Amino acid sequence: xxxxxxxxxxxxxxxxxxxxxxxxxxxxxxxxxxxxxxxxxxxxxxxxxxxxxxxxxxxxxxxxxxxxxxxxxxxxxxxxxxxxxxxxxxxxxxxxxxxxxxxxxxxxxxxxxxxxxxxxxxxxxxxxxxxxxxxxxxxxxxxxxxxxxxxxxxxxxxxxxxxxxxxxxxxxxxxxxxxxxxxxxxxxxxxxxxxxxxxxxxxxxxxxxxxxxxxxxxxxxxxxxxxxxxxxxxxxxxxxxxxxxxxxxxxxxxxxxx
Amino acid sequence: xxxxxxxxxxxxxxxxxxxxxxxxxxxxxxxxxxxxxxxxxxxxxxxxxxxxxxxxxxxxxxxxxxxxxxxxxxxxxxxxxxxxxxxxxxxxxxxxxxxxxxxxxxxxxxxxxxxxxxxxxxxxxxxxxxxxxxxxxxxxxxxxxxxxxxxxxxxxxxxxxxxxxxxxxxxxxxxxxxxxxxxxxxxxxxxxxxxxxxxxxxxxxxxxxxxxxxxxxxx
Numbered sequence: 001x002x003x004x005x006x007x008x009x010x011x012x013x014x015x016x017x018x019x020x021x022x023x024x025x026x027x028x029x030x031x032x033x034x035x036x037x038x039x040x041x042x043x044x045x046x047x048x049x050x051x052x053x054x055x056x057x058x059x060x061x062x063x064x065x066x067x068x069x070x071x072x073x074x075x076x077x078x079x080x081x082x083x084x085x086x087x088x089x090x091x092x093x094x095x096x097x098x099x100x101x102x103x104x105x106x107x108x109x110x111x112x113x114x115x116x117x118x119x120x121x122x123x124x125x126x127x128x129x130x131x132x133x134x135x136x137x138x139x140x141x142x143x144x145x146x147x148x149x150x151x152x153x154x155x156x157x158x159x160x161x162x163x164x165x166x167x168x169x170x171x172x173x174x175x176x177x178x179x180x181x182x183x184x185x186x187x188x189x190x191x192x193x194x195x196x197x198x199x200x201x202x203x204x205x206x207x208x209x210x211x212x213x214x215x216x217x218x219x220x221x222x223x224x225x226x227x228x229x230x231x232x233x234x235x236x237x238x239x240x241x242x243x244x245x246x247x248x249x250x251x252x253x254x255x256x257x258x
Numbered sequence: 259x260x261x262x263x264x265x266x267x268x269x270x271x272x273x274x275x276x277x278x279x280x281x282x283x284x285x286x287x288x289x290x291x292x293x294x295x296x297x298x299x300x301x302x303x304x305x306x307x308x309x310x311x312x313x314x315x316x317x318x319x320x321x322x323x324x325x326x327x328x329x330x331x332x333x334x335x336x337x338x339x340x341x342x343x344x345x346x347x348x349x350x351x352x353x354x355x356x357x358x359x360x361x362x363x364x365x366x367x368x369x370x371x372x373x374x375x376x377x378x379x380x381x382x383x384x385x386x387x388x389x390x391x392x393x394x395x396x397x398x399x400x401x402x403x404x405x406x407x408x409x410x411x412x413x414x415x416x417x418x419x420x421x422x423x424x425x426x427x428x429x430x431x432x433x434x435x436x437x438x439x440x441x442x443x444x445x446x447x448x449x450x451x452x453x454x455x456x457x458x459x460x461x462x463x464x465x466x467x468x469x470x471x472x473x474x475x476x477x
Contacts, residue, residue: 204462
């Protein structure tokens with residue numbers, strides 16, 4: 001960690017190639033101050049990020065991964081801003097859009113950590129299904145909070161030939177001054193060679209990484225039973241969809257057991 | 259960075275979970291409701307001014323740590339911000355520097371230690387302070403002792419530092435009501451989520467917001 005950085009307002013280490021903007025639903029960020037509060041803030045952003053979406057095209061991008069993100073940003077933007085669509089239809093379209101962008105099984109397996117190996121195939125399949133629904137439910141709850149934020153591709157970093165992190169800035173029209181929130185998309189290749197998003201980072205917090213901590217933490221507290229995790233995910237999903245105020249009773253009960 | 263069944267970076271997990279549970283309970287009984295009242299009673303523009311004012315008081319610490327990390331450009335920004343906001347910004351009540359393209363950043367001695375190569379040590383959940391580790395706790399202590407505003411008082415009374423601390427805490431809690439609710443709502447293991455978020459966010463701060471792709475797991 002000895003690297004000395006020089007960046008002042010923002011590090012311009014990435015090429016500023018495309019300048020597409022796109023809407024991203026996001027909650028207004030709070031002021032990060034105490035570190036742990038900042039951490040929590042970041043988490044919120046993560047949840048918000050599930051709502052994002054993606055793009056489309058026009059100015060030539062520096063590489064295919066950037067073009068992919070840009071293209072899907074615009075696609076998502078279009079769905080969010082199509083006023084001729086009912087909420088119902090918008091949800092459905094966004095859901096389909098989101099699931100098409102990624103590989104739930106690949107991410108789900110990762111979030112199980114070491115427990116992925118010991119679980120039975122049925123348990124894993126049920127978990128993957130519950131996990132996808134959970135992810136969709138989280139982003140759906142945020143959809144209603146979308147306030148016209150836009151997202152623009154600012155560059156990318158390559159980890160490997162098929163592993164590129166595309167950086168973007170989230171622009172909040174309601175915010176005056178300040179730095180844009182940073183979001184990044186990790187773009188890899190699916191088995192059939194198509195690009196997919198495997199993780200999303202908001203202000204330094206990676207979504208799949210965080211979910212792995214969450215899920216493995218739960219599994220550790222529940223004897224490694226993936227079926228318990230699936231049941232809890234389903235219940236959580238239902239609570240999110242019912243818009244109820246879930247967590248209080250349930251989670252304190254959970255914590256007491258822990 | 260494998261988060262195994264037993265997180266190797268959290269050897270005191272049993273103890274930490276107990277502390278976490280207690281803190282969450284106190285928060286639900288006292289802090290969160292108080293923050294809601296604060297939100298209801300004090301209008302947002304005033305709350306924002308309070309936040310700006312408190313942030314401005316951290317300037318000496320941010321500046322010092324910018325310098326200690328060799329970030330002279332950022333140190334210059336911190337200095338310019340403190341100067342502008344303390345004068346034109348009416349003693350720090352208005353963040354004019356932000357509107358003029360000098361956004362705020364944070365630094366603290368925990369980050370400086372990290373830049374110097376000091377490891378974080380085991381994860382700790384400290385009651386009422388929150389997620390931490392030995393490195394960051396040392397950092398808080400050093401920053402506290404070296405911040406001149408720690409010693410501001412009137413007469414023989416210590417009201418000023420207490421009031422500052424209390425207000426800072428209250429304002430932060432108010433600003434994060436939805437955030438914390440959301441995290442809890444979307445977590446299966448609230449404790450583990452907070453732990454992971456704390457680590458990732460701290461690392462991001464230490465890197466001054468740059469995305470580091472080298473450390474990502476392969477999947």
